[in-house]
Amino acid sequence: MNKISLYLGFLSLLFFTSCKEKTAKDLVTEYHNAEKLNGSVLLIKNDSIICDTTLGYSNFKEKVLLNKNTPVYIASLSKPFTAIAIMLLQQKGVLNYNDKASKYIKELPNYAQQITIYQLLTHTSGLKDYEGILKQNENLTNKSVLIWLQGLSSLNFPSGTKYEYTNSGYILLSLIIENSSGKSFKDFIEENVLATLKMEHTFVYDETKPEIPNKATGYNNEKQIDDYNQLTTGDGGIYSTPLDLYKLDKALRNGTLINKENSKLMYETPLLENKKKGEYGFGWFIFNEKNAKIVMHTGGLNGFRSLFWRDLDHNITLIALTNQGDSFPVYDFLNDVKKVIDKPK
Numbered sequence: 001m002n003k004i005s006l007y008l009g010f011l012s013l014l015f016f017t018s019c020k021e022k023t024a025k026d027l028v029t030e031y032h033n034a035e036k037l038n039g040s041v042l043l044i045k046n047d048s049i050i051c052d053t054t055l056g057y058s059n060f061k062e063k064v065l066l067n068k069n070t071p072v073y074i075a076s077l078s079k080p081f082t083a084i085a086i087m088l089l090q091q092k093g094v095l096n097y098n099d100k101a102s103k104y105i106k107e108l109p110n111y112a113q114q115i116t117i118y119q120l121l122t123h124t125s126g127l128k129d130y131e132g133i134l135k136q137n138e139n140l141t142n143k144s145v146l147i148w149l150q151g152l153s154s155l156n157f158p159s160g161t162k163y164e165y166t167n168s169g170y171i172l173l174s175l176i177i178e179n180s181s182g183k184s185f186k187d188f189i190e191e192n193v194l195a196t197l198k199m200e201h202t203f204v205y206d207e208t209k210p211e212i213p214n215k216a217t218g219y220n221n222e223k224q225i226d227d228y229n230q231l232t233t234g235d236g237g238i239y240s241t242p243l244d245l246y247k248l249d250k251a252l253r254n255g256t257l258i259n260k261e262n263s264k265l266m267y268e269t270p271l272l273e274n275k276k277k278g279e280y281g282f283g284w285f286i287f288n289e290k291n292a293k294i295v296m297h298t299g300g301l302n303g304f305r306s307l308f309w310r311d312l313d314h315n316i317t318l319i320a321l322t323n324q325g326d327s328f329p330v331y332d333f334l335n336d337v338k339k340v341i342d343k344p345k
Contacts, residue, residue, distance in 0.1 A: 021340070022340050023050075023051070023340060024041075024043050024050050024051035024337055024340050024341065025050075025051045025053055026340075027336055027337060027340055028041045028051060028053045028055065029053070029055070031328075031333060032055040032056060035327055036327050036328060036329060036333075037055065037056070037320075037322060037324075037327070037328055037333070038055065038056030038057065038066070038219070038322055038323060038324040038327065038328075039054070039055070039056060039066065039072065039216075039320065039321050039322030039323055039324070039328070040053070040054040040055075040066060040068060040070070040072070040241065040242045040319075040320070040321050040322075041053050041054075041242065041318075041319070041320045042242035042243065042245075042246055042317070042318070042319045042320075043316075043317070043318050043319075043337065043341070044246060044316070044317045045314070045315065045316045045317075045341070046315050046316075047315070050341070052068070052242075052243075054066050054067055054068050054070070056323075056324070058070050058214070058215075058216045058217065058323065059216075059217050060217075060219060060223045066216060066323070068241060068242070068243055069201045069214070069241055069243075070201075070214060070215070070216050070241065071201050071202065071203055071212055071213075071214070071215045071216065071239035071240060071241060072215070072216045072239060072240065072241065072304060072306070072321040072322070072323050073205075073215075073216070073218065073228045073236075073238075073239050073299075073301070073302070073304040073306075073323075074236075074238050074239065074240050074245075074299045074304070074306040074321065075228075075236045075299030075300050075301040075304055075305075075306060076167070076235065076236055076297065076298065076299040076300070076301075076306075077238070077240075077245075077297050077298065077299035077306040077307075077308055078233075078234075078235065078236045078237055078238040078299070079170050079234075079235065079283045079297060080248070080283035080284060080297055080308075081189055081193060081238060081283075082170050082173050082174060082177070082185075082234045082235075082283065083121055083173075083266070083282040083283025083284075084193060084257060084258065084283065085173075085177045085185075085188055085189060085192065085193070086117065086121060086173055086176070086177065086282070087258050087262045087265075087266065087282060088192050088193075088257070088258075089177065089180055089181060090262065091258075091259055091262065094180050094181065095117065095176070095180050096117070097116065097117050097118040097121070097265075098116050098117070098118060099116065099117050100113065100114060100115065100116055100117075101115045101116065101117060101120060101172055101176060102114075102115070104175070104176040104179045104180050105146075105172060105175050105176065105179065107146060107150065108149075108150075108172075109149060109150045109152065111152070111153060111154050111155055112125075112127065112149065112155065114159060115127070115155075115159050115172075116159070116160075117173070117176065118270070119159050119160055119169075120169040120170070120172055120173050120176075121169075121173065121281075121282045121283070122163070122269065122270045122278055122280050122281065122282070123163055123164060123165045123166055123169060123278070123279075123280045124159065124160050124161070124162065124163055124164075124270055124272065124278055125155070125159050125166065125169045126155030126156045126157045126158060126159045126161075126162070126164070127149065127155060127156070127166045127168045127169050127172070128149070128152060128155075128156055128166065128168060129164075129165070129166040129167050129168055130145050130148055130149075130167060130168050130171070131167045131235075133148075134148055136230050136301070137229065137230060138229040138230060138231065139230075139231075140230040140231060140232055141207055141230075141231045141232060142171050142174055142175055142231075142232050142233060142234065144232075145168060145171045145232065146171070146172075146175070149168060160270070160272070161272055161273040162272055162273065163270075163272060163278040163279050163280065165280070167235035167236075168235075170234040170235040171232060171233075171234045171235050172234070173234050174232075174233045174234025174235075175234070177234070184206065184208075185204065185206065185233040185234060185237075186204040186206045186208065186210075186233065189204050189238075190204065193248075193257065196251075196256075196257065197244075197247045197248060197251050197256070197257070198247065199240070199244040199247055199248065200244070201240065201241045201243070201244050202238065202239065202240040202241070202244045202245075203215075203238070203239045203240075204233065204237055204238055205228075205231075205237050205238070205239060206231055206233050206237055207231045209231070212239055215239055216239075216304075216323040217303075217323065218302045218303025218304050218323050218324075218325065219303045219323060219324045219325075220303055220324070220325070220326045221324070221326035221327045223324070225303070226302045226303035226325070226326075227302060227303060228301060228302045228303075228304060229302075236299070236301060240321070241321070242319040242320070242321060245308060245319050246317060246319060249308075249310060249317045249319075252266075253312075253315070262282075265281070265282060266281050266282040266283070266284065267281050267282075267284065267286055267293065267295055267312070268281055268286070269281055269286050281295070283297070284296065284297055285297060289311075291313070292311050292312070292313040292314055293311075293312045293313055294309070294310065294311055294312070295310050295312060296308060296309040296310060298330055300325060300330070301325075302325065303323055303324060303325045303326070304321075304322065304323055304325050305320075305321075305322045305325040305328045305330055306320065306321050306322070307319065307320040307321075307330050307333070307334060309334060316341065318334070318337055318341075320333065
């Protein structure tokens with residue numbers, strides 16, 4: 001082969017490489033190399049894995065690598081678990097969605113006596129959100145939040161009239177789960193969800209301060225420790241992995257945990273004042289995108305960020321968990337993945 005042929009071959013290879021379509025795995029690697037993602041990503045379409053990648057450290061100081069079974073704190077992504085627990089109790093006939101929360105929580109203040117379980121689930125209760133007001137530290141418990149609510153004098157708006165996301169409402173749902181089942185939130189979730197679905201790397205962290213083996217430590221953008229240490233449940237409190245969360249995704253799609261009636265209710269938003277619709281079902285944000293029904297949740301606290309995005313019509317699931325929270329632009333990442341979602345592995 002002469003020099004001209006070699007040169008032309010080199011140009012062809014260069015052209016082919018430059019025009020190669022970017023895949024989801026390429027994108028994840030780019031985010032990691034740019035120090036925007038330290039964590040695990042799982043992308044699945046029609047039960048086929050498009051991307052299953054883990055990059056970075058569970059512990060930067062000790063240079064412990066993350067792996068697919070490293071439990072990562074998922075923050076508000078715990079809320080679907082809380083909603084599922086409530087649905088399971090409803091299916092057992094233990095409670096009804098129109099029950100007043102005060103039926104199960106006797107310590108509720110007068111202004112909150114008429115709030116229903118349904119309104120707590122859909123963030124239409126009007127309860128003030130404790131996040132950003134109470135100091136979030138290792139001493140913060142569900143009881144702390146309840147005492148804080150008792151010290152207030154009113155709701156933000158009449159229950160059922162508006163949508164407003166509030167972590168306080170999911171704290172109350174955790175208390176309802178405990179008071180109606182006779183079990184701790186941790187035990188109920190472990191026995192009725194985690195064991196059922198064999199989610200062996202998912203853990204509830206509560207006031208018992210359980211040891212979570214090989215869990216990820218949280219860090220900020222400067223790789224300084226910013227670990228999770230509060231003790232509330234319902235609004236958060238769960239560590240998990242993408243593969244375990246995918247087990248939950250499949251169970252919800254297949255009706256393994258939740259019956260047909262609740263599977264429908266879970267993805268419906270309430271009708272509010274002026275005939276406006278809410279934004280939240282039972283533990284999920286709900287919206288339509290390009291003629292597809294999308295349900296999703298994110299989570300973020302201390303050095304952790306999480307994303308659980310589900311296209312119900314096209315059977316696509318994207319899960320991303322990170323333990324260097326400040327560095328991960330969740331929605332930029334989601335939008336970038338959607339651009340390459342149909343590309344080959």
